[in-house]
Structures are given as C-alpha cells and as structure tokens.
Amino acid sequence: MRTAASETRAFPLSAGILFGLGLGGFFDGIVLHQILQWHHMLSSWYPIESIANLELNTRWDGIFHSATYVFVVLGLFILWRAAHRGHLSWSNKLLAGSLLLGWGLFNSVEGMIDHQILGVHHVNEAMPRDQWIVWDLGFLLWGLAMLIVGWLLVRAGRRERAA
Structure with a gap:
C-alpha cells in the first residue's frame, strides 16, 4: 500500500526553467522591443529606416x-503533469530559483548569440554605437547574476526538501 509520503513528487525544475525562459523573452520583447523601442529582432541588420524594415523586424519580433x-506552455504542461499525478512537493525557493535559472539562461544565450556572435541587434540601439557594448555586457551580467542567485536558491530549496 502506498503512503502519502511515497506519492510526493519532486518539484519539476524543468517547468520553472521553461517559465523563466519564457518570462525573460516576454520581458525582452515587451519592454525592450515594444515599450522602450531600444531594438527589434533584426534591427542591427535591418535598421528601422523604412516601412519595409519595420515590417520585417515586427514579423521577427x-x-x-x-x-x-x-516555452511558457511547455513549462505549464510539465508543471501540470507533475502536480496532477500525486502530491507535488512545492517550494518557493525551488520555483523562484528555477525561474531565475531560466531567465538567466535566456539572457546569457540570447545575449551571446544575438548580441555578440550574430549581431542581429543590441540591447540599446538608441544610444551612440560606441556605447552598445556597455548595454550588451550589462545584459549578460544581469543574466549571470540571475543564474547565480537561481542556482543558490535551488540548492537551498533542495536542502530544505531533504531535511
């Protein structure tokens, strides 16, 4: 016979990471692309100097x-699946930590690939070109800080669950 303790499932970190990836992308797209209009998806390659370039950038946005x-839908699916099949061991630290891991992963990967390697856009193209690197590095440092804090929170959450 199964007991309640044997039915408890570990918090699905992958769900939190996917939520974090999605939230990081939504923040970037909504705040940096739309509200502040610092850049668009391909704005370094196709500057917003014509309607055609604006349309192309808007499509890629x-x-x-x-x-x-x-990412958010997949995270929700994983979380629902884990919680639906038995008691889920909820943890604020694991949730916050995994969200920060996902968001930090988003900033790190997107910052390295799009900003540094491909150069399709930079964080703040409204600034003079020689300052773009400062904003790009700040974005990467922000991502690294989220990865570190997220990792620390996940470690703390796992220690609490083990105790």
Whole structure:
C-alpha cells in the first residue's frame, strides 16, 4: 500500500526553467522591443529606416514572441503533469530559483548569440554605437547574476526538501 509520503513528487525544475525562459523573452520583447523601442529582432541588420524594415523586424519580433510563448506552455504542461499525478512537493525557493535559472539562461544565450556572435541587434540601439557594448555586457551580467542567485536558491530549496 502506498503512503502519502511515497506519492510526493519532486518539484519539476524543468517547468520553472521553461517559465523563466519564457518570462525573460516576454520581458525582452515587451519592454525592450515594444515599450522602450531600444531594438527589434533584426534591427542591427535591418535598421528601422523604412516601412519595409519595420515590417520585417515586427514579423521577427512576433516569431520571437511565439517561441517564448511555447516555452511558457511547455513549462505549464510539465508543471501540470507533475502536480496532477500525486502530491507535488512545492517550494518557493525551488520555483523562484528555477525561474531565475531560466531567465538567466535566456539572457546569457540570447545575449551571446544575438548580441555578440550574430549581431542581429543590441540591447540599446538608441544610444551612440560606441556605447552598445556597455548595454550588451550589462545584459549578460544581469543574466549571470540571475543564474547565480537561481542556482543558490535551488540548492537551498533542495536542502530544505531533504531535511
């Protein structure tokens, strides 16, 4: 016979990481692309100097938003599946830590690939070009800080669950 303790399932870190990836992407797309209009998805390659370039960038912004939406849906699916099949061991530290891990992962990967390697856009293209690197590095440092704090929270949450 199974007891309640044997039915408890570990918190699905992958769900939190996917939520963090999605939330990081939504923040980037909504705040940096739309509200502040510092850059668009391809604005270094196709500057917003014509309607055609604005349309192209808007389309790629939409594709980007669609990908972040998929991350959130996948995270929700994993969380629902884990919670639905038995008692889920909830933990604020594990949730916050995994969200920060995902968001930090988003900033780190997107910052390295899009800003540094491909150069499709930079964090704040409204600033003079020689200052773009400062904003790009700040974005990467922000991502690294989230990864570190997220990792520390996940470690603390796991220690609490083990105790």
